[in-house]
Amino acid sequence: MHLYGGRVRQMTGHRHHRPGAPDQRLPRLQPTEAAVLTVARHFFQSFARPETEGWLAAFDHAARFFGAEDGPRIAISVLQSVQRMREARRSCFHFSNPDCPHCAEVIGESERHFIGAFRGMAHGRLSEAYGHALILCEGHDADPLLAEMRRLAGLLLDRDPQPMAAAAGLH
Numbered sequence: 001m002h003l004y005g006g007r008v009r010q011m012t013g014h015r016h017h018r019p020g021a022p023d024q025r026l027p028r029l030q031p032t033e034a035a036v037l038t039v040a041r042h043f044f045q046s047f048a049r050p051e052t053e054g055w056l057a058a059f060d061h062a063a064r065f066f067g068a069e070d071g072p073r074i075a076i077s078v079l080q081s082v083q084r085m086r087e088a089r090r091s092c093f094h095f096s097n098p099d100c101p102h103c104a105e106v107i108g109e110s111e112r113h114f115i116g117a118f119r120g121m122a123h124g125r126l127s128e129a130y131g132h133a134l135i136l137c138e139g140h141d142a143d144p145l146l147a148e149m150r151r152l153a154g155l156l157l158d159r160d161p162q163p164m165a166a167a168a169g170l171h
Contacts, residue, residue, distance in 0.1 A: 029115065032156055035065040037107070038117055039078045041098035047086070048095075055079075057098070070155070077152040084145040085114070088137035112135070121146060122153035 029037065039058045045047075046054030058078070063071030093110045097103040113132040120129025128137070129149065133142035 014018075031065075033115055033119060035061065036074075036078055036118060036152070036156075037111060038065075038098055038104070039075055040082055040114060041095050041104070041111075043079050043082045044093065044095040045098060047082075054098075062083040074152070074155055077148065077155055081114075081118070081145060081148040081152055084148045085136050087140065088140040088145065089138075090138055117145065118149050118152065122156065 039062050042054040042058035042061060042146055044054070047050050059072060059075045062075035062078070066074050069131065094108045095162065096106050096108060113136045116132035117129050117136060120126065120132060129146060130142060133145045133149070137145060138143070
């Protein structure tokens with residue numbers, strides 16, 4: 001599926017990723033990272049195909065994973081990160097369909113950079129985060145995206161530092 005900068009490109013329908021395509025199965029993500037990616041994918045889908053009402057699924061997934069109190073705040077922070085990225089991008093953002101079990105197991109290059117920017121901010125690796133964010137923003141100002149990712153990482157670290165600390169050795 002595609003999210004085109006701040007605009008939506010019409011989709012011709014659902015297609016599964018082809019074997020041998022540049023996308024790969026999900027890398028080792030911590031449960032928190034996988035949850036953030038799933039919430040983000042539902043928001044991406046909400047912009048690409050509004051009739052899916054993906055935003056409802058995003059909030060539902062966040063509440064189920066992070067709890068009724070923290071889930072909505074975390075979902076809003078993910079949405080703000082998505083918005084800052086959308087404002088900076090000019091080309092399509094490719095993402096996997098969160099509602100298809102097969103597709104949800106595949107992470108594309110754009111998604112890999114989204115999680116890489118988040119992971120870098122969560123672990124204080126600003127150069128790593130900036131590199132991923134700059135690619136996501138296609139050379140445009142990445143600071144607004146990084147500020148939102150910092151807020152998101154702060155929300156997650158405040159609630160439970162263990163899952164994020166466990167991911168510190170992953171790249």
